[in-house]
Amino acid sequence: MENNNINHKQSHSDVKYNTKNIQDSFEKCRTFFNTNATRSIEFRLKALNDLEKVIINKEKAIIDALYQDLHKSKAEAYMTEIASLLGEIRYMKKHIRKFAKPKRKLPALAQMPGSLKIVYEPYGVVLIMAPWNYPFLIALTPLVDAIAAGNCAIVKPSAYSPATSTIIKEVCEEAFPKEFVKVIEGGRKENSALLEMDFDYIFFTGSPDVGKVVMEAASKKLIPITLELGGKSPCIVDSTADIAKTAKRIVFGKLANSGQTCIAPDYLLVEKSIKDKLVSAILLELEKSLSLPDYFLDSFAKIITPKHFQRLQGLTAGEKLIYPEFISNWDEKYLAKREGIMLNESSQQIFPVLIEEPTWDSPIMTSEIFGPLLPIISWDDSYQMLNRFKTMEKPLALYIFSKNNDFIEKTLESISSGGACINDTLLHIASANTPFGGVGNSGLGNYHGKAGFYTFSHDRTVLRKWWQFDIAMRHHPYDEGTYNKIKRLLG
Numbered sequence: 001m002e003n004n005n006i007n008h009k010q011s012h013s014d015v016k017y018n019t020k021n022i023q024d025s026f027e028k029c030r031t032f033f034n035t036n037a038t039r040s041i042e043f044r045l046k047a048l049n050d051l052e053k054v055i056i057n058k059e060k061a062i063i064d065a066l067y068q069d070l071h072k073s074k075a076e077a078y079m080t081e082i083a084s085l086l087g088e089i090r091y092m093k094k095h096i097r098k099f100a101k102p103k104r105k106l107p108a109l110a111q112m113p114g115s116l117k118i119v120y121e122p123y124g125v126v127l128i129m130a131p132w133n134y135p136f137l138i139a140l141t142p143l144v145d146a147i148a149a150g151n152c153a154i155v156k157p158s159a160y161s162p163a164t165s166t167i168i169k170e171v172c173e174e175a176f177p178k179e180f181v182k183v184i185e186g187g188r189k190e191n192s193a194l195l196e197m198d199f200d201y202i203f204f205t206g207s208p209d210v211g212k213v214v215m216e217a218a219s220k221k222l223i224p225i226t227l228e229l230g231g232k233s234p235c236i237v238d239s240t241a242d243i244a245k246t247a248k249r250i251v252f253g254k255l256a257n258s259g260q261t262c263i264a265p266d267y268l269l270v271e272k273s274i275k276d277k278l279v280s281a282i283l284l285e286l287e288k289s290l291s292l293p294d295y296f297l298d299s300f301a302k303i304i305t306p307k308h309f310q311r312l313q314g315l316t317a318g319e320k321l322i323y324p325e326f327i328s329n330w331d332e333k334y335l336a337k338r339e340g341i342m343l344n345e346s347s348q349q350i351f352p353v354l355i356e357e358p359t360w361d362s363p364i365m366t367s368e369i370f371g372p373l374l375p376i377i378s379w380d381d382s383y384q385m386l387n388r389f390k391t392m393e394k395p396l397a398l399y400i401f402s403k404n405n406d407f408i409e410k411t412l413e414s415i416s417s418g419g420a421c422i423n424d425t426l427l428h429i430a431s432a433n434t435p436f437g438g439v440g441n442s443g444l445g446n447y448h449g450k451a452g453f454y455t456f457s458h459d460r461t462v463l464r465k466w467w468q469f470d471i472a473m474r475h476h477p478y479d480e481g482t483y484n485k486i487k488r489l490l491g
Contacts, residue, residue: 148452266375291324
């Protein structure tokens with residue numbers, strides 16, 4: 001996942017924090033947590049209710065901020081950011097009492113007589129560092145989980161999405177006491193200062209490179225951490241797949257947020273016998289989706305910054321690009337060709353393009369794309385194709401399109417990934433009933449729903465021994481007879 005929170009230069013000229021300000025905010029959160037107010041389930045429920053109300057009341061302002069930062073249409077902003085967040089809040093409200101209830105366990109023989117249970121207690125003051133690509137959703141979803149678990153939190157939105165960072169701050173200030181949840185805007189200085197604080201937990205979403213920096217800082221203080229990262233998520237299609245539906249669903253996954261999605265299909269591996277048919281079907285879907293130039297300018301997400309825009313242009317040098325024929329008729333006010341890529345420089349929009357048969361060591365195949373560029377590589381030997389993944393980093397998502405159950409199972413066995421989706425894209429993360437997270441280079445830990453509650457909870461074992469009985473042989477002095485009794489009883 002693209003994220004430059006740590007190394008990004010200051011972008012909020014009107015936001016000035018220093019280490020003392022951040023330390024003061026942290027200490028106020030610590031003091032508030034130590035009052036034990038957040039341990040009350042009623043307090044947590046009120047906080048979630050208040051957050052839900054504020055989000056509903058500020059829907060238009062949130063959508064406007066997302067449009068300003070990323071050019072997301074009203075429908076896309078609501079579907080991918082607001083609706084998902086409201087779903088997480090409502091799920092937590094419904095299940096929080098069940099999740100927080102201590103779990104009774106059967107004591108081991110050595111623990112008898114007594115009672116044994118697991119108590120879920122909050123960590124304390126947590127830091128949530130969010131990215132720019134889904135800036136509202138990914139900042140506040142882990143916050144919902146942290147609140148449900150009883151923590152205080154400091155939220156650090158991305159400096160690349162300043163309008164959304166501001167609305168996140170407004171939402172949190174209206175919904176919560178500032179000593180309970182604090183939003184810190186800014187860039188590199190603020191990130192560095194926050195990582196100096198003695199947080200009880202850090203939740204970071206961003207790129208693997210920046211994740212390593214955050215993990216190193218956390219390790220110095222032995223702070224537990226969750227890393228939600230990214231990587232190159234493959235989309236594998238065999239000859240049994242429904243071509244039309246496969247194309248439609250791949251295009252949905254790649255066009256969302258102009259490809260700036262950590263679980264976007266990064267590249268296609270297509271069985272050679274159906275490659276041409278699939279390419280034609282994808283081009284047809286692009287025509288159905290984006291054939292009107294005014295719609296493209298008004299409703300297709302932009303690339304977040306000029307820096308990212310230029311990076312994407314550089315990935316296609318020397319590659320064969322495939323576009324739908326209709327864009328050749330567009331006026332240059334909509335699209336211009338720059339080094340082969342069709343784009344609009346003033347709006348920072350890139351028209352989706354297929355890259356035919358890049359080599360595995362080409363620039364576009366050696367880094368996460370994070371944009372509307374889709375490489376297509378054909379294969380005719382599934383064993384050789386799957387065997388390649390033994391030496392590759394584990395992706396955040398794996399997509400398989402097939403009607404062959406044996407091929408599906410073999411692919412799932414061969415490729416480890418954070419999550420997997422068969423015959424669709426993106427939607428495997430849509431349920432709060434299942435965890436979302438990466439593995440290896442794509443992340444550490446998970447969240448959403450129940451998994452999010454337990455991510456932000458310390459599961460504490462509590463044994464309560466009875467007074468009535470005691471096992472004499474566990475106490476000194478020990479002799480051969482004691483050894484024999486212990487062996488018979490516990491061996």
